Amino acid sequence: MKKLLLIILLFAGLTGFKHSNSRHISGTVYGKDDGLPLAGVTVIIDGTSTGTQTNDKGRYSIIVPDGKQNLSFVYIGYKSAKVKLGKSELVNIYLEPAANTLSEVVITGYQSQRRKDLTGSVSVISMDKATASPPALNQLQGRVAGVAISSGSLGAASNVKLRGISTLPMPLRVTDESYKGMAENGFTNVKTSPLSTFSVDVDAASYSNIRRFINNGELPPADAVRIEEMINYFHYNLPGPINNDPVAIHTELSSAPWNSKHRLLRIGLKAKTIESKNLPPSNLVFLIDVSGSMDEPNKLPLVKASMKMLADQLRAKDKVAIVVYAGNAGLVLPSTSGDKKLTIKSAIDNLNAGGSTAGGEGIKLAYKIAKENFMPKGNNRIIMATDGDFNVGASSDGDMEQLITKERASNVAISIMGFGMGNYKDSKMETLADKGNGNYAYIDNVTEAHKALVSEFGGTLFTVAKDVKLQIEFNPAKVQAYRLLGYEDRMLNKEDFNNDKKDAGDIGSGHSVTALYEIVPAGIKDDYAGNVDSLKYQKSIPEATSNGNAEMVTIKFRYKEPESAASKMSLVTLNDSPEELKTTSADFRFAAAVAEFGMLLRESEFKQRSTFAQVISLAKGAKDKDEEGYRSEFIRLAESAKLLVKNELATE
Known part of the structure; x- marks a missing residue:
């Protein structure tokens, strides 16, 4: 035994053996915002290319050689941090979120989701039968806070880990839909802006897209909800024009279902129908x-x-x-x-x-x-x-x-x-x-294809009036303020109405277009009417007084014939004589229900006393003949959205 010990000591002396000063440093990286572990954080020894990454529990382990005293922690979405090592071999760190965080990642499976997680431009990982391309998911690791891929190749056995959520099995699909940001039209004071001018819009894409979201068990992003396209998805029973006019104008006035003190004005346009032959x-x-x-x-x-x-x-x-x-x-x-x-x-x-x-x-x-x-x-x-x-x-x-x-x-x-x-x-x-x-x-779906390309063939492909514009003048003796529901990206300057060089929307054969205005009548106290101080350098606009005119609005309609470069104009007026909501046309009540549904989906600041129950009740009472079943389908969608919102509130 003594001989063996002597040999070992002799060997150590001959080889210049000395105690190593390398250190084994380990710890956990957390997010300072919520205290949860961060997976996929890069940990680098300063002055070297040596590094590692935190695992799915936010833990890391690294050998630091003699003479190296600093570790750097890097993670996109969080501020980078440098730590000077002390005596302890356990180094935990909390990273602060960066101000310029990347797009949010939302996990959608069969569980309910919060609406606020589905607004704006989002990236979504959906757990369904579709599979993801490996590069797409790999790009998430190290780029989006809280996402970690458990293996380098994303085959069937791979997993995606999110902070605070158990490992999700593949297959997954990365989605990246984009919607144009849109600020809702607010209420406009008539004393300062009596004219409202916009281009008509016969698009209906928003409604069928929203239907897709809801049928998949999700609430749509707010910017996917365009109220005018939802309203104009449906057929309305409006009489066509007489003589050779390409378009007829119709109006209807009642109270707004979500605020009985306000008026709701419906303006309907109906294009002439040309037989296919x-x-x-x-x-x-x-x-x-x-x-x-x-x-x-x-x-x-x-x-x-x-x-x-x-x-x-x-x-x-x-x-x-x-x-x-x-x-x-x-x-x-x-x-x-x-x-x-x-x-x-x-x-x-x-x-x-x-x-x-x-x-x-x-x-x-x-x-x-x-x-x-x-x-x-x-x-x-x-x-x-x-x-x-x-x-x-x-x-x-x-x-x-x-x-x-x-x-x-x-x-x-x-x-x-x-x-x-x-x-x-x-x-x-x-x-x-x-x-x-x-x-x-x-x-x-195929049914929607048939609607757009067969049932509405003429309206989809054949223009009967182009560059169609509307300009509404409100009588300040009757109206304090007004708001156009939808058409946010179709608004025009008042001067554009008479400018034939200004492009506007087209109407096809048999098409109908509906626009809704919410009106604050004169003489009622209302926060939406707005209030400003008197002007200092010019005379203030006098208070509106009765001018003996019963008219509430004048509606001017301008359009061009398909082959013409010069426009024509017609106008109608409407008195302040609202009907009771229950006696209005089924079309009026159904359009109001669709608009209210849109405000709820957008969580509009102007929804006031809107409810899903009211939307459903109003639509059920306005189904009319509904030969193709589109209005019945809308009621089912509203009922589904009500359940989704209820589930969302239960999880908050």
Whole structure:
């Protein structure tokens, strides 16, 4: 034994053995905002490339060599921190949130969600039968606070960890939908601004998109809720124009269901209906997104079914070409007579998805083909089917607006058909339709495709009045303040009404348009009327007094014939003689219910005494004939949304 000890000591001396000063440092990293562990934090020894990451419990362990005294902790969404090591080998740290945090990540599965988690632009990881692409999920780790991927490859056994939530099994889908931010119209004081001017809007995409969210057990993002599009999704029984007028104006006045002291004014426009056989010939270009993002059951397959429905409506005098785009754009069917349905449908059936998305190039080629086959007396239109997720070339909303505005002078309109979910770019498609003198629909199922492209074929594709504007003048003797419900991105300056160069919305054959104003009558005390101090440098506007005129509003309507550059104007007036709500038309009460539903979904600051129970009751009493069942469907949606909100409140 003594010999063995001697040998060991001799060996140590010969090898210059000495005690190592390397240290084993470990600890846990927490978020200072909520005290929960942070997974995926990078821990680096200063002055080296040596580092590690915290595990799913926020813990780390690292060997620090002699002479190194500092550790750096880095995590996107939090302020970086440098720690000087002391005597202790246990180093816990709390990171402070950074001011410029990234987009929120929301986990959606089969549990209920809070509305505040679903507003604005969000990234969503949805637990459903779809699978995620590995790069998409890997990009979350180290970039979004609280997300950690448990393994480098995201196969079936991989997991995603979020702070304070147990490990979630794959498969998962990363989603990134975008909606244009929108500030609601507020109440305007009539004494300072007696005129309200806006462009009409016949789009209906918001309603079917909201339906998709609610049917999937989610409340929609607030910016996805556009009240005018919800209202105008439905058919209203308005008489058409007489003589040769393209549009008739109708009005109705009652109390607002959510505030009985306020008035609710409904302005309805009804375009003339042209029989299909009398519609002008069409020069159509189907512009179809066949990029990789369209390779889902509710995207390209549904696009094909929709386009074939539309092909069935074409006549021999109509022509259609098909342009597709992925990494590049290409012509897959030259302009072909509408009676060659087998040829058209075969070209559609042969489409397959794959590659990146050069949407801008596709739009340019579609306009080129449309202009080459232009029909001077016909309907020249591009019908674009996409999820809006452009990622090659010109792709931003601004790029699209500039491109479409430039092409608008060609007199080729563009209709947008939105498809899919997850990476859906509503903001981009709304811009395309608005600036391209077209309309915008969201197709979430075959039934919706039939509604947009068969039942409403004429209204979707054939314009009877273009650049349609409304200007309402309120009588200050009768009105203190007013608010237009919706149309936030269609507002115009008062001078734009008489300016024929100012672009506005179009109305198609048989279309109806409804606009609602909430009015604060004169003579009642109301916080919404507003109050300002007297002016110092000019005379204050005198208090409104009765002027002997019973009129409450004058409604001016301006439009152009489809082939004209000069506008025409007509007007109607309405007296302050409101009906009782219960005696108004079923259409009035149903439109009011839809508007109230929209305010609740947006959590509007102007919802006042709105409730889901009132929405449901009002809509049930206004179903009318409802031959196609759309109003009954709305009632079911409102009932589902009520349950979702109830579940949300129970979890807060």
